[in-house]
Structure formats: C-alpha cells, structure tokens
Amino acid sequence: MNLLKIEGLRVFFRSGDKIVKANNSIDLEVTDNEIIGIIGETGSGKSILGRAIMTLLSENTEISGKIIYRGEDLLSLSESRLRSIRGKSIGIILQNPSAALNPVLSIGDQITEIFRYHEGMSKQEARIRTAGILEMVGIDPDRMGEFPHQFSGGMKQRIMIAMGMAFSPELLIADEPTKGLDPETKDNIVNLLRDLVRSKNMSLILITHDLDVAEKMCDRIAVMYAGEIIEMASISNILAEPRHPYTQVLLASLPDKGLKSIPGESPGLSSLPSGCRFNPRCIYATDKCKKDHPAMLLTEIGTDVRCFLYDGGQD
Structure with a gap:
C-alpha cells in the first residue's frame, strides 16, 4: 500500500537573478515497510526533495505538484496540521549533525x-x-x-x-546519514539504522551519494540527475543491469568497479541543457537527445528509465 505518493513535484527558487530548478516533475511512490534510496552526485537535488517532503523550504521557494501522505496532500495543509505530522508521523535525520x-x-x-x-x-x-x-x-x-x-x-x-x-514515525527521511564517517563507524550506523527501521516496520527514504550504503540498506533505488529522476528500479536491477547511461557510468566510478571517472561535469540547476539533461556527457547522445526531453519508460525487466535508447528506436 502507498504510504507516500509524489506527483509532478517542481521545486524552483531564485538565487540572485537566476532560477534554480532543484526538482522538476518528480514522480515517486513509497510503500509501507519499504526502504528506498535516492542517489546521485552532489547538486542533483536529492536533499531538496527530502526537505520538500517535510515542507521545510525557504519562503522564496516556488513549489507545485502533489505530495500525498496517507491521502492528504501535504502542500495544501495548514501549518498547524503540518506541525502535527512533522517529527511524529514523518521524521527526518538531517545531514551534518554538528550543524543540526x-x-x-x-x-x-x-x-x-x-x-x-x-x-x-x-x-x-x-x-x-x-x-x-x-x-x-x-x-x-x-x-x-x-x-x-x-x-x-x-x-x-x-x-x-x-x-x-x-515517535517511531511511519516514514523516516535520512539525508546523508553516513557522510564524513570513517568506514567502521559508517558500517555501524548503516546496521543500526537498517535494523531499527526494519524492526519497527517503518518506511525509509535514504538520501545518499554512497552506493555501497544504498546496496546494504535499500529495496529500490531512484537515481537523480540534474533535478529529476532518470532511473528507478529494484536494487538488484540497478546493480546488475543499470539501464540509463548515467547510472552505468556512476556504477563504473565505484572503487570495486574500476574507479572510472565520469566525463564532464553535472550542469548547474540554473543552467540546464536542452533535451536530455545528460546529453552533454553521454556517449550515446544523438540530435534527438539534444532537442527533446525523454519521458520515463518502463523496460522489459521492470526498470523505469528516462532515455531514448528504450523508446523503440531513435529518430
């Protein structure tokens, strides 16, 4: 059963004279007792997504779409109702505890x-x-x-x-809970968090750039790039058969996969490329990729992927 359903979420905010498109058309479902990982490079919009779910965004933020928790759209609730949900029904572990x-x-x-x-x-x-x-x-x-x-x-x-x-919330959001920790401490925190969530039948959204942590904890993975989800699948499918070219090079950059660098740089969220957002770094990019923005497609193995390689042929 769906615990949380996000539909067409857009989170934009102004920085100086630029519009930062932190999240764009995010669709995501979290079921009861599920651990889902949100992974991607720094600056992909992962943490903003977590804060949007908690409705903990600055006043200059433009937010649209729906974040439906147990039948209630969080974006349409009064502040008093939101305060009764935050911390009690939906909890959050903020990154950088020294600052928090x-x-x-x-x-x-x-x-x-x-x-x-x-x-x-x-x-x-x-x-x-x-x-x-x-x-x-x-x-x-x-x-x-x-x-x-x-x-x-x-x-x-x-x-x-x-x-x-x-309060043993139904849903917990953990934003980079192992960032900056040494390997032994990181393993201890991963084991503690996973065991507590499982024992209390909670759902968890794990926001991380660490695929090793995601592999140990998650049932499903949503891969974010430049403010949008570009692949979503079970952890086994992501690791064994990554479909999006970005996911493939992201996995290849891991130490046990050869530590290959990802070519180019992630685009700034205020200056996104036209077409597919990964096209300037993609070895498969065509003219179509540079002009048109791909929709999410369901592949034969059950993976959702935002890529024209799986649309039945490129123009």
Missing part, C-alpha cells in the same frame, strides 16, 4: 523538547522517554546532560537517529 544540533543545549534537553512539544509530557516523563530512545541507539542515558561537542561524529549521528525516530 544546538551547541548550547544538552542532548537530553534537545530530545526531551520533542516529546514535550508533540505529547505535552511533563519534563520527568520526557526524560524517561529520552533515556529509552538514547539506549535504543547505543548511547548511555547517563550522558543526557552532555553537550554535542562532547560526542564523536558517529555518536552525534546516533543522536540524530534518536531524534528522528523518537
């Missing part, structure tokens, strides 16, 4: 505030719940009175997971 955590408040105070805000708990009740959530992510509750700077990078990420999962 308040440096002048203890971690205990920051987590207890979540319980007091959403549930109206007394301070004592909230501290009891906070102790339990810290224990769940492997942090000694006796450290509740300590401040963010007293924790390592991996421990700060555990604190962010605790905050995102405080």
Whole structure:
C-alpha cells in the first residue's frame, strides 16, 4: 500500500537573478515497510526533495505538484496540521549533525523538547522517554546532560537517529546519514539504522551519494540527475543491469568497479541543457537527445528509465 505518493513535484527558487530548478516533475511512490534510496552526485537535488517532503523550504521557494501522505496532500495543509505530522508521523535525520544540533543545549534537553512539544509530557516523563530512545541507539542515558561537542561524529549521528525516530514515525527521511564517517563507524550506523527501521516496520527514504550504503540498506533505488529522476528500479536491477547511461557510468566510478571517472561535469540547476539533461556527457547522445526531453519508460525487466535508447528506436 502507498504510504507516500509524489506527483509532478517542481521545486524552483531564485538565487540572485537566476532560477534554480532543484526538482522538476518528480514522480515517486513509497510503500509501507519499504526502504528506498535516492542517489546521485552532489547538486542533483536529492536533499531538496527530502526537505520538500517535510515542507521545510525557504519562503522564496516556488513549489507545485502533489505530495500525498496517507491521502492528504501535504502542500495544501495548514501549518498547524503540518506541525502535527512533522517529527511524529514523518521524521527526518538531517545531514551534518554538528550543524543540526544546538551547541548550547544538552542532548537530553534537545530530545526531551520533542516529546514535550508533540505529547505535552511533563519534563520527568520526557526524560524517561529520552533515556529509552538514547539506549535504543547505543548511547548511555547517563550522558543526557552532555553537550554535542562532547560526542564523536558517529555518536552525534546516533543522536540524530534518536531524534528522528523518537515517535517511531511511519516514514523516516535520512539525508546523508553516513557522510564524513570513517568506514567502521559508517558500517555501524548503516546496521543500526537498517535494523531499527526494519524492526519497527517503518518506511525509509535514504538520501545518499554512497552506493555501497544504498546496496546494504535499500529495496529500490531512484537515481537523480540534474533535478529529476532518470532511473528507478529494484536494487538488484540497478546493480546488475543499470539501464540509463548515467547510472552505468556512476556504477563504473565505484572503487570495486574500476574507479572510472565520469566525463564532464553535472550542469548547474540554473543552467540546464536542452533535451536530455545528460546529453552533454553521454556517449550515446544523438540530435534527438539534444532537442527533446525523454519521458520515463518502463523496460522489459521492470526498470523505469528516462532515455531514448528504450523508446523503440531513435529518430
């Protein structure tokens, strides 16, 4: 059953005298108990998509389309209704915990505030719940009175997971939860997050540039490039039979696949090429690719791909 359905989402905002087309015509469905990965290079629009789902965008943002959660379009709800959903029904783990955590408040105070805000708990009740959530992510509750700077990078990420999962939301969005962590700490965070999400029958949208992390955690993958989804498939299909030329070179850039560099550079989201957005970097590009924008097509193996190679022949 669909938990979240995104239809024709466009997120544009102005930067100076330019229009940044961060997300353009995004269609995405997330089902109950599913872990879906959003992958792509830096600047592809992944994090903006996560923040759009949470309706946590700046005032100068133009947003259109639909983000339907349990039958309600989040983009049409009042702010008071959105506040009742954020954090409780849909949680988020923001990237860069050092910046996301308040440096002048203890971690205990920051987590207890979540319980007091959403549930109206007394301070004592909230501290009891906070102790339990810290224990769940492997942090000694006796450290509740300590401040963010007293924790390592991996421990700060555990604190962010605790905050995102405080109410065991139906849907959790994790934005680059392993960024900047050493390999051992990264594996520990991946295992912790995956096991918690699975044990609580939650759905997860994992935003990452790390395909190794996505492989270990995800059921399906949506590949983003220049503000749009260009391929969507099961993790097994993505890894075994990537269809979009961008996905193919992205996989080839991994260390265990030969560490081949991707030619060219990603376009800026305020100066997108005409036609297929990958055409300036694609070895298969034709005149059609440079003029026309491809729609998503369903291939014979069940992969959705935005590429003219699969439209039954090029003009």
